[in-house]
Structures are given as structure tokens and as C-alpha cells.
Amino acid sequence: MTSASEHDPMAALNEVLSEVIDVVMALRQAHRRVPETHRLHAELDQLISDARTWAELLVEADTARGVSALDYMPSVAGRQRPNLWQGRVSDDDVRPVVTQQLHRLGDHVSAAMSGQDDARVRSLLDRISAELQSHLEALKEP
Numbered sequence: 001m002t003s004a005s006e007h008d009p010m011a012a013l014n015e016v017l018s019e020v021i022d023v024v025m026a027l028r029q030a031h032r033r034v035p036e037t038h039r040l041h042a043e044l045d046q047l048i049s050d051a052r053t054w055a056e057l058l059v060e061a062d063t064a065r066g067v068s069a070l071d072y073m074p075s076v077a078g079r080q081r082p083n084l085w086q087g088r089v090s091d092d093d094v095r096p097v098v099t100q101q102l103h104r105l106g107d108h109v110s111a112a113m114s115g116q117d118d119a120r121v122r123s124l125l126d127r128i129s130a131e132l133q134s135h136l137e138a139l140k141e142p
Contacts, residue, residue: 008115009112009115009116009117009118009121010062010065010067012108012111012112012115012116013058013061013062013112013116013121013125014058014062014067014069015108015111015112016058016105016108016109016112016125016128017055017058017059017062017069019104019105019108020051020054020055020058020105021055022082022101023051023101023102023105024048024051024052024055025082026082026084026097026098026101027044027047027048027051027098027101028048029082029083029084029085030044030084030094030097030098031044031045031048033085033089033094034091034094038091039141040091040094040095040139043135043138043139044098046135047098047135050131050135054128054131057124058124061118061120061121061124064120065118084097085097091142092142095139095142098139099136099139102132102135102136102139103136105132106129106132106133106136109125109128109129109132110129112125113125113126113129
């Protein structure tokens with residue numbers, strides 16, 4: 001988190017949104033690498049769906065407060081796409097990378113929660129945190 005976001009609840013919220021966008025980009029790459037018949041593929045499907053919902057809800061929270069998320073971060077088009085793996089990968093290669101991405105997102109969510117004064121935003125961050133934890137537990141299962 002940047003020092004500016006520590007004092008600005010909307011900046012902190014938009015750092016969460018920015019991280020969600022980065023996570024979705026990484027998840028898409030992971031999703032393409034895991035065969036459809038694997039359990040991990042189904043978990044990635046659900047995780048991508050949830051992350052998209054989180055992004056939509058975070059943008060709605062911005063809009064409700066009269067803020068444009070693009071004032072705080074680059075658009076999706078302005079981001080560098082991650083290249084997380086070269087060649088063939090196994091589920092055991094994908095799982096720790098996705099887990100690391102989700103932990104980083106969780107850190108941003110926790111930091112944003114600590115400075116939030118809006119009950120609706122806190123509730124949204126609580127929801128994201130709970131769903132993140134559920135996905136992290138699911139990723140522990142081979």
C-alpha cells in the first residue's frame with residue numbers, strides 16, 4: 001500500500017480494485033494452463049467469476065461516492081500482462097502462484113478495511129475477505 005492510501009479510504013479501496021484486476025489477469029493465464037478435467041480448473045472458474053463480481057462491486061462503491069477508479073489506477077488496457085509460466089506446467093506449479101496472488105489481494109483488503117468509515121464499503125470488503133479465504137482453503141486441496 002502506498003502512504004497516500006493509508007490516509008485516503010478511497011485510494012485504499014481502489015488499490016484493492018487494482019489488485020483484483022491484476023489477480024483476474026493472472027487467473028486467466030492459470031485457467032488456460034490447467035486442463036478442464038482437473039478440479040483446479042473448476043476452482044479457477046469460480047474464482048474468476050468471484051473476482052469479476054468483486055471488481056464490479058468495487059467500481060459501484062466508487063461510483064456511489066462520486067469517484068472514478070481510473071483517477072487512482074491504470075485501466076486494464078494500460079497494464080502489462082503477466083507471463084507467469086513458460087512451457088508446460090502442472091497444477092502443483094499453478095496452485096502456489098495463484099495462492100500468492102490471493103494472499104497479496106488479502107493484504108490489500110485488510111489494509112483498506114482498517115481505514116474505512118463507510119459501513120457499506122466495510123461490508124463489501126468483509127465479503128471479499130471471506131470469499132478469498134474460502135478460495136484459499138479450496139486451493140490447499142490437490
